[in-house]
Amino acid sequence: MEQIIANGLYLGAQYALIALGLTLIFSLMNVLNFAHGQMYVLGGFVTYTVVSQFGLPFIVGLLASAAILAAVGAAIEKFLFAPVIKKSKREESTMLLAAGIAFFLDAVILLVFGEKQRGVPKILNGVLNWDFRIIMPYDRILIGVLAIAMIAGFILFMQYTKAGRAMRALAQDRMAAELMGVDVKRYSMIGFALGAMLAGLVGGLLVTITGINLGMGGPTSIKAFMMIMIGGAGVISGAIAGGFILGMMESIGLTLLAAYGDITYLVIFASLMIFLAIRPQGLMGKPWG
Amino acid sequence: MNTNRLIGVGAFLIAVFVIVPLLIATSGRWDFYYTLTSVALLAIASAGVWLTFYIGRINIGQGAYALAGGYVSAILVTKAGFNFWVTLPLAGLFCAGLAVLIGLPILRLRGVYFAMVTLVLTEVGRLSALALPVTNGAKGITSIPLPGELSIFGLTLIPDFATLQNPKLAFYLAAVFLMVACYAALYRIVNSRLGHLCRSLQQNEELSASIGVNTAYLRVLTYSISSFFGGIAGAMFVAISQSIYPSSFQVADSVNFMLNCFLGGLGYVFGPMLGTLMLYFGWDLLFTTGRYQLLIYSSLLIILMLVLPNGVLSLFERKGGRK
Amino acid sequence: MTPILQVRGVTKRFGGLTANNDISFDVAEGEILSVIGPNGAGKSTLFKLIASFLKTTSGEVLFRGNRISNLAPHKVAQMGVVRTFQETTIFRSMTVRENIIVAHHLRSKASLLGFFLGTAQARADETEFGASADDIIEFLGMEAIRDELASNLPQGHLRALGMAIGLATNPTVLLLDEPFAGMNHDETMRMVSLVRRLRDERGVTVLLVEHDMPAVMKISDRIVVINFGEKIAEGTPAEIQSNEKVIEAYLGSEDAAIGM
Ligand SMILES: Nc1ncnc2c1ncn2[C@@H]1O[C@H](COP(=O)(O)OP(=O)(O)O)[C@@H](O)[C@H]1O
Ligand SMILES: [Mg+2]
Numbered sequence: 003m004e005q006i007i008a009n010g011l012y013l014g015a016q017y018a019l020i021a022l023g024l025t026l027i028f029s030l031m032n033v034l035n036f037a038h039g040q041m042y043v044l045g046g047f048v049t050y051t052v053v054s055q056f057g058l059p060f061i062v063g064l065l066a067s068a069a070i071l072a073a074v075g076a077a078i079e080k081f082l083f084a085p086v087i088k089k090s091k092r093e094e095s096t097m098l099l100a101a102g103i104a105f106f107l108d109a110v111i112l113l114v115f116g117e118k119q120r121g122v123p124k125i126l127n128g129v130l131n132w133d134f135r136i137i138m139p140y141d142r143i144l145i146g147v148l149a150i151a152m153i154a155g156f157i158l159f160m161q162y163t164k165a166g167r168a169m170r171a172l173a174q175d176r177m178a179a180e181l182m183g184v185d186v187k188r189y190s191m192i193g194f195a196l197g198a199m200l201a202g203l204v205g206g207l208l209v210t211i212t213g214i215n216l217g218m219g220g221p222t223s224i225k226a227f228m229m230i231m232i233g234g235a236g237v238i239s240g241a242i243a244g245g246f247i248l249g250m251m252e253s254i255g256l257t258l259l260a261a262y263g264d265i266t267y268l269v270i271f272a273s274l275m276i277f278l279a280i281r282p283q284g285l286m287g288k289p290w291g
Numbered sequence: 292m293n294t295n296r297l298i299g300v301g302a303f304l305i306a307v308f309v310i311v312p313l314l315i316a317t318s319g320r321w322d323f324y325y326t327l328t329s330v331a332l333l334a335i336a337s338a339g340v341w342l343t344f345y346i347g348r349i350n351i352g353q354g355a356y357a358l359a360g361g362y363v364s365a366i367l368v369t370k371a372g373f374n375f376w377v378t379l380p381l382a383g384l385f386c387a388g389l390a391v392l393i394g395l396p397i398l399r400l401r402g403v404y405f406a407m408v409t410l411v412l413t414e415v416g417r418l419s420a421l422a423l424p425v426t427n428g429a430k431g432i433t434s435i436p437l438p439g440e441l442s443i444f445g446l447t448l449i450p451d452f453a454t455l456q457n458p459k460l461a462f463y464l465a466a467v468f469l470m471v472a473c474y475a476a477l478y479r480i481v482n483s484r485l486g487h488l489c490r491s492l493q494q495n496e497e498l499s500a501s502i503g504v505n506t507a508y509l510r511v512l513t514y515s516i517s518s519f520f521g522g523i524a525g526a527m528f529v530a531i532s533q534s535i536y537p538s539s540f541q542v543a544d545s546v547n548f549m550l551n552c553f554l555g556g557l558g559y560v561f562g563p564m565l566g567t568l569m570l571y572f573g574w575d576l577l578f579t580t581g582r583y584q585l586l587i588y589s590s591l592l593i594i595l596m597l598v599l600p601n602g603v604l605s606l607f608e609r610k611g612g613r614k
Numbered sequence: 615m616t617p618i619l620q621v622r623g624v625t626k627r628f629g630g631l632t633a634n635n636d637i638s639f640d641v642a643e644g645e646i647l648s649v650i651g652p653n654g655a656g657k658s659t660l661f662k663l664i665a666s667f668l669k670t671t672s673g674e675v676l677f678r679g680n681r682i683s684n685l686a687p688h689k690v691a692q693m694g695v696v697r698t699f700q701e702t703t704i705f706r707s708m709t710v711r712e713n714i715i716v717a718h719h720l721r722s723k724a725s726l727l728g729f730f731l732g733t734a735q736a737r738a739d740e741t742e743f744g745a746s747a748d749d750i751i752e753f754l755g756m757e758a759i760r761d762e763l764a765s766n767l768p769q770g771h772l773r774a775l776g777m778a779i780g781l782a783t784n785p786t787v788l789l790l791d792e793p794f795a796g797m798n799h800d801e802t803m804r805m806v807s808l809v810r811r812l813r814d815e816r817g818v819t820v821l822l823v824e825h826d827m828p829a830v831m832k833i834s835d836r837i838v839v840i841n842f843g844e845k846i847a848e849g850t851p852a853e854i855q856s857n858e859k860v861i862e863a864y865l866g867s868e869d870a871a872i873g874m
Contacts, residue, residue, distance in 0.1 A: 034403045036546075082593065090600035093402060094349055098553055099596040101546050105589035113586060220542050224414045227407040235404065264422040271415040278408065279396030484729035484736070487716045494705040501665065501698075502783050503691035503720035512726075 004135045006253050012142055014249025015149035016204050020222065021229035021241035022156055023200035029173035029236035030193040032093065033083055036100035039222030040107035041198050045071050045205025046214030047115045053122040060125045060210065067206035068199050075198025078103060079191045104219065111216055121213030145207045152203060153242060160238065169193050173236060228274060234287020243285055307467050312460060324459040328531060330571045331466040332524045335473045337551040337563035339520030342477065344557050345486070346513045347493035348398070352409030353521045354545035355416030356386040360522030361529040361539060365432040366425060375438035376449060379526050386522030387515040394514040398507070413545040420537035431536035438465075438530050462531050469527060470564070473520055478560050480516070489513055550592070616679060618643040618819055619664070619695070619787055624673035624683070626659055626843075633659040635843040636673065641787070646813055646820045648830045650854075651840040652863075657823040658700050660840070661789045664821070665697035666690040677787070692720055694786030698779070698793065700823070702772040706765040710756060710775055713764055714747040717782035721746075750778050754808060769796035774805070781812070788812070790822040794829055802826060806833050831855065839863075 020042060027035045035041075048070050049063035086099050126141040160166035168189045171179040180186050205214060229248050233240025248270070255266030278284075315323050336353050343350035360382035367373040367381065397408045420426045437452035449465075452458045480486050488509055491499045500506050529535045547570065555566025573591070577584045617640035626634040633656040641647050649657050662668040664675050666687050675683040682690045705713050721743070722729070724736035751760055754774050759767060764775060773793055780788050793809070794802045806829050812818045824830045830837065831851040839847040839854060841863045847854060854860055 028403075032403075034407065082597065086596055086600045094553060094557075095596060095600040097349065097403070097406060098550060099593065099600075101550065102589050102592035102596060105543075105585060106593060109583075109586035109589055113582065221414065224411055224542070228411055231404065231407055231411075235407075264418065267418045268415060268422060271411060274411075275393065275396045275408075278400065282399050282404070479730055479732075483726075483732070484719075484722065484724075484740075485726045487712070488719060488726075490708065491705050491716050494707060495703055497667070498699065498703045498705065498779070500687040501667070501691055501696060502717040502779060503688050503696075505686070505688045507686075 004132075005137065006257050007250075008136045008138055009256075010250035010253035011246070012138070012146040012249070013252055014246035015146050015153065016208060016245075017225065017229055017249045018153055018242045018245025019149050019156075019200050019204045020226045021233070021245045022153065022238065023197035024226045025230050025233075025236055025238065025241040026169070026173075026193055026200075027197040028230065030169060031079075031083065031087065031096075031190055033087075033096045034100060034227075035197070036097070036223055037078075037104040037107050037219075038197075038201050038226050039219035039224070040104050040111065041071055041074070041201035042205040042222050043111055043214055043216065043219045044074070044107060045202025046209040046218075047111060047120065047205070048202065049206035049209050050120045050122055050214060051115075054120070060122070063122070064203065064206040067202040071202025071205075072195040072199040074202075076191050076195035078198070079194035083194070084187070084190065104223070108216065108219060111219075115216075117216055119213050119215040120209070122210050125210050142211060145211060149204070149207060152200075156200070157238070165189065165192060169196075228270070231274065231278065231284055234284030237284075237286045240284055240286035304471070307471075308464070312463070321459055324463045325531075326571070326575060328459075328463045328466040329528075330568050331463075331470040332528050332531075333548070333551070333571065334564045334567040335470050335527075336521045336524040337548045337555075337567050338473055338477050339517035339524075340548045341552040341555075341557065341560075341563040342480070342489075342513055342517040342520070344552055345481070345489045345493060346510055347496070348401070348510075348514075349403075349406040349549065350409050350514075350517065351406055351542075351545045351549050352412035352416075353517075353548045354413040354540040354542065356390065356518040356521030357525030357528070357544070358416045358420060358535075358537075358540040359389060360386050360525035361535045362420060362426055362432070363522070364526035365435050365529050365535045368435055369432055370425075374441060375436075375526075375530050376441040379523055382526035383519040383523040386525075387519040390515040390518035391511055394511045395507075398510040398514055410542065410545065413540075413542050417537045417541050426537070429537060431534060431539075433534040435529065435533045435535075437533065466527060466531075469523065473523075474561065474564065481560050485509075485513075554595075617641055618678060619821075620676040620679075621660075621664065622674050622676065624660070624663055624675060625671045626656075626663055626668060627671045632843050634663065634840075637840065637843075637845045638673075639838050639845065639848055641819060641821060643819055644813060644817055645835045646809065646822070646833055648834040648837045649821065649823050649840065650825070650827075650830060650837060655840045656843040657840060658791055659843075661697055661791050661821070661823060665695055665789060667697065691783060691785075694784075695789070696780050696783045696785035696787070697789040698776045698791055700791040700795075702769070702776050704764045704767075704772060704775050704779065707763065709761050709763055710767070710778075711747055711751065711760050713775060714750055714778050714782045715743045717779040718743040718746060720783050747782065750781050753781075753811075754778050755804070770798070770801045773797060777805075777808075781818075785818060787819045787821065790820065792823055792825065794824055794826050802829050809833055 020038065024035055024038045027033055045067040048067040049060070052058050052063035052066045053060055082099060082103065083096060086095055090096065124141055126139075126144055128140045130136065130138050130140060130143060160170060168179070168184045169192070171182060171184055172186060172189050172193070176186065208214070225248065229244030230241055231244070232247050233242070233244030251270050252266060255269060259266050259269060311327065315321065336357050339356070340350045340353045363382040363385045364375065364378040367378040368375055393412065397405065400408055421428055426432070437458060438449070439453070440447060440451040441449040452461055455461050481489075488499070488504055491502070491504065492506060492509060496506055525540060528539070551566035551570055552563045553566065554569060555562030555564065574584070574588060577587050580587055619641040621637055621639050624634055624637045625632065637660060649660060651657055659668065663670050663683060666683055666685050670683045673683070674681050677693060677695055680693075682693060682695060705716065708716065722739050724733055724739050729736045751757055754777065756771070756774060756778065759771055764772070767775065773796060777790065777793055780790070790809070794805055797805065809820055809822070810833065813820055822833075834851055836848065836850055837854045838845060839860050846863055847857045847860045849857065
C-alpha cells in the first residue's frame with residue numbers, strides 16, 4: 003500500500019510537470035500542443051548528450067535542457083503559431099500546425115540522436131528500504147523531490163512575479179489583459195517558452211531513470227492530454243491534480259491489474275469516459291458549452 | 292443531379308475502373324495497384340473523419356475504429372471460419388455499435404476537448420489490441436487467408452481471390468468499388484436532410500435543439516456512420532495485407548486521416564479523397580529522400596499551414612462557397 | 615379555459631446568484647404577453663427555463679397542463695414551445711432560405727433514412743418545406759434577401775430571420791427574446807404588426823422580452839414585470855404604466871431613459 007502511494011507520488015510529480023506546461027500553453031493561446039511529448043523527448047536527449055557525451059555534471063545537463071527547450075518553444079511560438087493564429091479562421095489550423103511540428107521534431111530527433119534508447123549513468127546509488135513497506139532507489143526519490151520543488155517553483159512564479167501575473171491575466175481573458183496593458187505578444191511567447199521548458203525539464207529528469215527514446219513522444223503527449231482532461235484544461239491546479247491522479251491510477255493499476263495483463267490504460271480510459279460524461283469540464287475546469 | 296455532375300461522375304468511374312488498369316497493364320507498374328488500393332481505403336476512413344467534421348467535431352480517433360474493424364474481420368475469418376465478405380459489413384457494424392457506446396459520453400465534448408479524447412481513444416485502441424487475449428497481443432494475427440468466393444444461390448458474385456491470377460487487380464477493383472459506394476453514400480447524406488441537420492449542428496447546436504433537432508441522437512448517429520467507414524476500411528486493409536498488429540493503425544494514422552480531410556477541404560464531399568491522394572503520393576514521392584523523408588514531409592506541412600492556414604481548397608473558395 | 619402555459623413558482627439559482635425567484639404567471643392561448651424588466655433582471659433566464667434550455671432549481675412550467683420544464687429542449691420544441699435567442703442566432707453559413715428550410719425539421723413525415731434514400735414521402739416533404747419557407751419569406755417581407763448568406767445580413771434582417779426560423783417550426787407558443795433590438799423605428803413598427811398578424815392569422819401565442827417601451831405597450835395584451843429575479847407586477851399595459859412599484863423600480867429609473 004505505502005509502496006503504491008510512493009510510486010504514485012513519484013510518477014504523479016513528473017506527470018504534473020508535463021501537464022503544467024501543456025495547460026499553460028493551452029490557457030494562453032488556446033493551442034493544443036501535440037508536440038509536447040516530442041519536447042519532452044528532446045529535453046531528455048539534450049541532458050543525455052551533455053551528461054553522457056560531454057561528461058558534464060547532471061545539473062548542467064538539466065539546465066541545458068531547460069534553456070534549449072525554452073528557446074525552441076519561444077521560436078515555435080513566434081515564427082509558427084503566432085502567424086498562423088493570426089490568419090486562420092478555425093481552431094483546427096493550430097491543431098494541424100501542432101501535429102506538423104510534432105512530426106518535425108520527431109524527424110529532427112531521429113536525424114540528430116537516432117532511434118536507440120539512451121540513458122545516463124545513475125546519479126545516485128543505493129535503495130531506500132523502509133521495512134519492505136516502501137522500497138525505492140535514492141535516485142528516484144531525488145528526481146521526485148526535484149519535480150515537486152519545480153512544481154512549487156512554478157506556482158510561486160505564477161503567483162508572485164510580474165510575468166506570472168501577466169500570464170494569469172492573459173489566460174483569464176485575453177481582451178481584458180490587453181486593455182490592462184499586458185503585452186500579449188510578448189507573454190504568449192514567454193508562456194510558450196515556459197511550457198516547453200517544463201516539458202524539457204521532465205525529459206532531463208526522467209532520462210536518469212527510464213532513459214529516453216524516440217518513440218516516447220506520442221504516448222507522453224497522450225498521457226498529458228488525459229491529465230488535463232481529468233483536471234480541466236487551462237487550469238493550473240487542474241493540471242497538478244490531473245498529473246497526480248493519473249500517476250496514482252497508473253501505480254494502482256500496475257499493481258492490482260497486473261494479473262489481467264496490460265489493461266491499466268484501458269481501465270483508466272473507460273473511467274475517464276464515464277467521468278467526462280458526468281463532468282465534461284474536468285475537476286477544476288470552468289463549465290462551458 | 293445536373294448533367295455536368297453526371298459527366299463528372301462518369302468520367303471518374305471510367306478513369307478508375309478502365310483507364311487506370313489499362314495504364315498499369317501497359318506500363319507494367321503493378322506496384323501502383325497497391326498504392327492506389329491503399330489510397331482508396333484510407334480515403335474511406337478519411338471520409339468518416341470528414342463526416343464528424345461535418346457535425347463540428349474534430350475526430351482524431353478513426354485509427355481506433357480501423358483497428359477494431361480489422362481485428363473483427365481477422366478474428367472472424369481465422370477463428371470462426373467466416374467468409375471475408377461477410378465479415379466486412381460485420382466489422383463496420385461492430386464499429387458503429389462501439390461508436391454508439393463511446394460516442395454517448397464523449398460527443399458531449401466540443402472543440403479541442405473532443406479532439407483530445409479521440410486522440411486518446413486511438414492510443415487506447417492500440418493498448419487494447421496488445422492486452423486483450425483474443426487479439427493475440429503484439430504478435431498480431433497473421434497468415435489470414437485471402438477473401439473467399441461470395442455467391443448467392445449458386446451465382447458467383449465475387450470469385451475466390453486465392454484462385455485469381457492477379458489478386459492485386461482484384462483488390463484494387465474491390466477497394467475502389469467500396470470507395471465509390473462510400474462516397475456515394477456520403478454524398479447522399481450530405482445532400483439530404485440528414486446533411487442539412489448536420490450542418491445546422493456544426494454551426495449552432497443550441498439553435499439546432501430549439502428547432503426541435505434531437506442533437507444528441509444526431510451526433511451519435513453521425514459518429515457511428517463515420518466509424519462504420521473506419522471499420523470497413525480497416526477490415527479491407529487487413530484482407531490485403533493478410534495480417535494485423537496492434538500498430539497497424541495508430542496515432543499517426545488518426546492524425547493523417549484528419550490531415551487528409553483538412554488538406555482536401557472541409558466544405559467538399561470529395562475533399563478527403565483528394566487530400567488522401569495528395570498526402571499519400573506526396574509521402575511516397577518523398578520515399579527517395581530516404582532518411583530525410585519525415586523531415587521534408589513535416590516541413591512541407593508546416594509551410595503549408597503558414598501559407599494556407601485555411602486549407603488547400605480555400606484557394607478556390609468563392610465568397611460563401613459550398614460544395 | 616385552462617391557460618396554455620403556466621409558470622409555477624419557478625426559481626433558478628446560478629451558484630449563489632438567484633436569477634429567477636419564485637415566478638408564477640399564466641399565459642392564455644392566443645395572447646401576446648411581454649416580459650419586461652431592467653438588464654440582468656432574469657428575463658432571458660426565464661425564457662430559457664420555459665423552453666427547457668436550463669433546468670429549474672425548483673418550480674415547474676406546464677404546457678397545456680403537461681410539465682415541460684426539465685425535458686430535453688428538442689422535446690419541448692416538438693410539443694410546440696419554441697424559443698428564439700437574445701443573441702441573434704442563425705445558421706451563419708446557410709442562405710436565408712436554407713435557414714428556414716432546415717428549421718422545418720419538426721414537420722418532416724419521412725424518416726432520416728427516407729430522406730437518405732429519397733423516397734416519395736421525403737421528396738414531398740422537401741417540396742412542402744420549400745413552399746412553406748417561401749410563404750414565411752413572403753410573410754416577413756424578406757424576398758429580396760432570400761438567397762443571401764445569413765452571415766452577410768445586417769442586424770435588422772438577422773432578427774427577422776431569427777423569427778422566421780422560429781416560425782418554420784410551426785410553434786404553438788413562440789418565445790421572442792428582444793426581437794426588435796437593433797431595429798430602427800420603422801422596422802420595429804413593421805415587426806410589431808407582423809407579430810400581431812402572427813397571432814391573428816396563425817393563432818400563435820407569443821411571449822416576448824423587449825426594451826422598446828412604446829412597442830411593448832402597443833403590442834402587448836398583458837405585461838409581466840420582473841426586477842432582481844422577482845415578479846413585481848402583472849397586468850394590462852395601462853395597469854403597468856400606472857403601477858407605482860413598476861414606475862419606481864423600472865420605468866422611472868434612468869435605465870428606462872437610456873433604453874438599456
Ligand atoms: N449561465 C449563467 N451562469 C451564471 N449566471 C448567469 C447565467 N446566465 C445568466 N446569469 C446571470 O443571471 C442574471 C440574469 O440574467 P438574464 O436572464 O440574462 O437577464 P436579462 O435577460 O433580464 O437581462 C444575470 O445576473 C446574469 O449574470
Ligand atoms: Mg436578456
